[in-house]
Amino acid sequence: MLHILSHPLGSHCITHLRDQTTKPALFRTLAYQISLLLALEATRDLPTRTLAVQTPLEPVASPVLDQPLVVVPILRAGLGMVQPFTDLFPDVSVGYIGLERDHATAVARSYYCKLPALHGRRILVVDPMLATGGSAVQALTVIKERGGRELRLVCIVSSPEGVAAVEQAHPDVPIYTAAHDRELNSRKYILPGLGDFGDRLYGT
Ligand code: PRP
Ligand code: URA
Numbered sequence: 047m048l049h050i051l052s053h054p055l056g057s058h059c060i061t062h063l064r065d066q067t068t069k070p071a072l073f074r075t076l077a078y079q080i081s082l083l084l085a086l087e088a089t090r091d092l093p094t095r096t097l098a099v100q101t102p103l104e105p106v107a108s109p110v111l112d113q114p115l116v117v118v119p120i121l122r123a124g125l126g127m128v129q130p131f132t133d134l135f136p137d138v139s140v141g142y143i144g145l146e147r148d149h150a151t152a153v154a155r156s157y158y159c160k161l162p163a164l165h166g167r168r169i170l171v172v173d174p175m176l177a178t179g180g181s182a183v184q185a186l187t188v189i190k191e192r193g194g195r196e197l198r199l200v201c202i203v204s205s206p207e208g209v210a211a212v213e214q215a216h217p218d219v220p221i222y223t224a225a226h227d228r229e230l231n232s233r234k235y236i237l238p239g240l241g242d243f244g245d246r247l248y249g250t
Contacts, residue, residue, distance in 0.1 A: 047213065048209055049088075049221065050224075051080075051083055051225075053083055055080075055083060059079050059224070062076050063202070069249075070246060070247060070248065074247060077126040077127060077202070080202055081126070081127040081130045081172070082134070084127075084130075084200050084202070084222050085134055086134070088198050088200050088220075088222045089115070089135075092111055093113050095109065096110075097109070097110045113166070114137065115137070115138045115167060115170065116138065116164060116167045116168070116194075117138050117139075117170045117172060118140070118143055118161065118172065119143075120171065120181055120185050121144040121158060122248070123173065123174050124173045125247075126247045127200070128140060128172065131170065131172070139162035139163070141164075142158060143188060144156065145184060147180070152180070152234035153180055154180045154184055159188060161189065161194075164193045165193055165195075167194075169196060169197045170197075170198050170200055171185055171189065171197060172201070173185070174201055175203055175236060175243050176201040176204040176223065177234055178208060178234050179207065179208035179209070179210070180211070182199055183215045183216065186199065186212070186216045186219055197218070198219065198220050199219055199221045201222070202224045203224065203225045203240060204221065204225070204227065205226075205236045207229070209221060
């Protein structure tokens with residue numbers, strides 16, 4: 047259930063996101079571009095229904111989207127991935143889950159949760175870094191407890207440990223990633239990775 051993005055623009059964006067000399071303004075643009083590609087991948091199988099329309103020349107039965115979408119960024123870094131989803135799907139509802147890893151233990155602490163109606167909707171949880179998987183597993187659990195059923199996890203860089211943790215806790219949730227990296231270091235950062243995504247996104 048791991049989908050790895052395969053697109054030359056995606057590889058280009060990842061390289062410049064990794065580059066430690068990339069400044070926050072460019073970092074945000076690259077995060078937008080790569081998240082847009084991921085948004086397209088993660089919605090490739092959205093259901094459609096047929097709508098009868100009249101072209102200037104003749105009537106035609108043609109597909110339109112048939113399932114409401116919810117995007118849920120995990121604060122704060124996940125905010126850097128939201129805009130492509132709202133640009134592509136203007137009717138999307140946005141929920142927020144605030145989780146922050148403790149710097150010493152790397153265990154995520156919950157500090158905020160605001161979710162829209164979830165029933166019958168396709169839910170895309172977005173968080174750029176899937177490291178230990180602790181944050182993603184917690185977020186997916188909360189969403190399921192609130193009635194969310196059809197979930198996808200969309201990240202930019204994943205680790206083998208993070209993917210394994212999500213697959214074990216939530217085997218029904220497909221994972222979309224732009225880069226699947228080698229391993230975690232002793233501080234639970236992804237290698238080669240790109241460092242602290244939130245800090246680089248917001249210049250903190
Ligand atoms: C980062 C990242 C993920 C989490 C991943 O957030 O955005 O949410 O770490 O790590 P995990 O898979 O080991 O849980 P962080 O906790 O640093 O907070 P931030 O987004 O506010 O920077
Ligand atoms: N969070 C980040 O921002 N980067 C990592 O490598 C791991 C967790």
